[in-house]
Amino acid sequence: MQTFSSNFLNWDVIQSYLPDLLAGMWVTMELSAIILLCGLLVGTGLALARMAQLRLLNVFIIIFVDVVRALPPLMLMVVTYFGLPYLGLRLTGFAVACIVLASVLAAFTEELLWAGLSTVSVGQYEAARSTGLTFLQMMGSVVLPQAFRLIQAPLASRIIATTKNTALASVVAVPELLSQANTAQGYSGNASPLTAASLGYLIILLPMVLVARRLERPREAA
Amino acid sequence: MRDAALHGPGQGRAPVILELQGLHKSFGLMSVLRGINLAVHEGEMVFLIGPSGSGKSTLLRCCNRLEEPTSGAVLVEGRDILGRKVNINQVRRRIGMVFQSFNLYPHMTARQNVTLALCKVARKSKAEADVIARRMLDHVGLSERIDYYPRALSGGQQQRVAIARTLALEPRIVLFDEPTSALDPELVNGVLNVMRMLRDEGMTMVVVSHEMRFAREAADRIVFMADGEIVEQGTPSEIFGAPRHPRLREFLSSLGTV
Amino acid sequence: MSDFVHNFFNLHILDRVWPLLLTGLKTTILLSLVIVPAGLAIGLLMALLQSLRIYALRWTVVVYVDLFRAYPPLVLLIYVYYGLPFFGIDTDAFWSVVLALGLNTSAYFAEVFRAGIEGIPFGQVQAARATGLGGFQTMLYVVLPQAIRNMLPDLLSNVLESVKLTSLASVVTLPELLRAARLAQGNTVNATPLIAASLIYLAFLWPLVRLTSRLERRTLTGQR
Numbered sequence: 066m067q068t069f070s071s072n073f074l075n076w077d078v079i080q081s082y083l084p085d086l087l088a089g090m091w092v093t094m095e096l097s098a099i100i101l102l103c104g105l106l107v108g109t110g111l112a113l114a115r116m117a118q119l120r121l122l123n124v125f126i127i128i129f130v131d132v133v134r135a136l137p138p139l140m141l142m143v144v145t146y147f148g149l150p151y152l153g154l155r156l157t158g159f160a161v162a163c164i165v166l167a168s169v170l171a172a173f174t175e176e177l178l179w180a181g182l183s184t185v186s187v188g189q190y191e192a193a194r195s196t197g198l199t200f201l202q203m204m205g206s207v208v209l210p211q212a213f214r215l216i217q218a219p220l221a222s223r224i225i226a227t228t229k230n231t232a233l234a235s236v237v238a239v240p241e242l243l244s245q246a247n248t249a250q251g252y253s254g255n256a257s258p259l260t261a262a263s264l265g266y267l268i269i270l271l272p273m274v275l276v277a278r279r280l281e282r283p284r285e286a287a
Numbered sequence: 288m289r290d291a292a293l294h295g296p297g298q299g300r301a302p303v304i305l306e307l308q309g310l311h312k313s314f315g316l317m318s319v320l321r322g323i324n325l326a327v328h329e330g331e332m333v334f335l336i337g338p339s340g341s342g343k344s345t346l347l348r349c350c351n352r353l354e355e356p357t358s359g360a361v362l363v364e365g366r367d368i369l370g371r372k373v374n375i376n377q378v379r380r381r382i383g384m385v386f387q388s389f390n391l392y393p394h395m396t397a398r399q400n401v402t403l404a405l406c407k408v409a410r411k412s413k414a415e416a417d418v419i420a421r422r423m424l425d426h427v428g429l430s431e432r433i434d435y436y437p438r439a440l441s442g443g444q445q446q447r448v449a450i451a452r453t454l455a456l457e458p459r460i461v462l463f464d465e466p467t468s469a470l471d472p473e474l475v476n477g478v479l480n481v482m483r484m485l486r487d488e489g490m491t492m493v494v495v496s497h498e499m500r501f502a503r504e505a506a507d508r509i510v511f512m513a514d515g516e517i518v519e520q521g522t523p524s525e526i527f528g529a530p531r532h533p534r535l536r537e538f539l540s541s542l543g544t545v
Numbered sequence: 546m547s548d549f550v551h552n553f554f555n556l557h558i559l560d561r562v563w564p565l566l567l568t569g570l571k572t573t574i575l576l577s578l579v580i581v582p583a584g585l586a587i588g589l590l591m592a593l594l595q596s597l598r599i600y601a602l603r604w605t606v607v608v609y610v611d612l613f614r615a616y617p618p619l620v621l622l623i624y625v626y627y628g629l630p631f632f633g634i635d636t637d638a639f640w641s642v643v644l645a646l647g648l649n650t651s652a653y654f655a656e657v658f659r660a661g662i663e664g665i666p667f668g669q670v671q672a673a674r675a676t677g678l679g680g681f682q683t684m685l686y687v688v689l690p691q692a693i694r695n696m697l698p699d700l701l702s703n704v705l706e707s708v709k710l711t712s713l714a715s716v717v718t719l720p721e722l723l724r725a726a727r728l729a730q731g732n733t734v735n736a737t738p739l740i741a742a743s744l745i746y747l748a749f750l751w752p753l754v755r756l757t758s759r760l761e762r763r764t765l766t767g768q769r
Binding site for chain 1: 549552553611612614615616617618619620621623624627628631632660705706709710711712713715716723726727730735736739740742743746747750751753754755758761762
């Protein structure tokens, strides 16, 4: 038992690496914020674009969304990070992580929102249009609020998954929390930094999970 | 030169609010409207009756371009609204529509349902819109439920909110697409009363409905449709008392006594 | 253009690395075949425990589920991988991966099963019990069969996610598909192995994605 706590819960080790770990946590939060914002916006845009019913555009969107949802995010990041240089493009790990993870979120958001938009009853569209609302007004005030409400539970789940995926950025040399903890663990031969990192992630993610749980309730109550 | 069939009896002098000329509508190979000619005068209440599949709802929906006619013209206050250059959103302010399934926005209160288009389409300020909404909801007898959500309202109340929502924009004509078909029988009268009130106030109305008793008592003109065409039209006493076309007779007898 | 083909679609290199990729694929499949059933079994068990309405059990399951839904799988994996030796457990990387990803997966499946079971109207249970069926029998013959039909889209999408998770094993140097591709890419200084691995993943997973999409849309309609 003594070995366990000195190897996993060693406060001295954690303390000496705390600045790095905190810096890593900050990067994790930066990544998450950027990715969530871009992913949700682009995903919504794609779903709206799909409403235009242009055959060619739809094909592109569907292919993009399917491929991005089928491939493991880590695979996507590795291909982008190590493949782009062959095209003459050298992006930072941070940029790659942002682009890839935002694309994944966008793809899932598009699918979910598209299902939501299709579920909002046709009557809502018609009532809004027949009072003279423009397409954008109808979407913004009447349809999108209802669509998002329909998909809020699975969407919350996706947002959580995306935030967890920021840990993957450690593989492409982004100095986020896991990466820092990994390095610290390597240097110190002690697993305590990983414990600290785990706690850090849980601090960010547990509240989100609890909110997601709350979102699953109203449907059952109705 | 006034074609009685087009304009109906006794409406010679009132201006024509809505006119359909040679209206055709096909869905793929299926022809739903085959050359409809109809003129609705100011203050008239026109009832569209007919068996299901006769095209009544489609006809109504062509009037505000929720369906796009395949050919023909729809003239609102003399101007064709089918052109590509027409600002359909502004046109729709002049044409109100009440749906069978009410279609209230579930995420908004009764008041907000009414003020939405007032703010976004009629560009009223929030304060102005509120005043109008209050007045409209009061008019349909729902002033006490102004901040209720649709789920807290009965079907009849929801439909009345829908009517208020439409009236708020001060349309020249209101189209009713089976307004009471989705209501429990005891709630139907509440809505019919509001419709009677509107008619008495001089609103131009086109109603698709199965409420034959109401049609008999309230309509100025009844138009019978079958297979996408207007087969016969006339005053209620003509249509119900002395139906001429065999299709109409068949239809009326299938309804039992009215 | 020819440069592009040379770097990304080089048949020559593909020929050389193909055996490596195939071995990696086998490991990926093996991992999936172990993790998914384990996750399903444990998840079902947890959901059944939760349905027993014993406060302490319910709470334990909730904590378990929320913990592993919030815990990034990669962090958990690395934690387990580096941590197990400290416990004196000297095992294959394979089993570290199975443990970590299994824990993660089981939490998600537990949630799916719970929602499915709770979604069956209580009247069904009452009717079954009234005819003398015991609690377990009711679950087995009445509740679960109905619940599974409702849960199919969510189950499928979670299976898909689990299979994608196996790629994380590359980080702890387990020679599954992604790792094989990375090694090959490093050795040949060519991106073709990466493209090939992507195509292999797509071949297996794209059909699953399409199926999931279609089922998801149908469920959403049912939710209104």
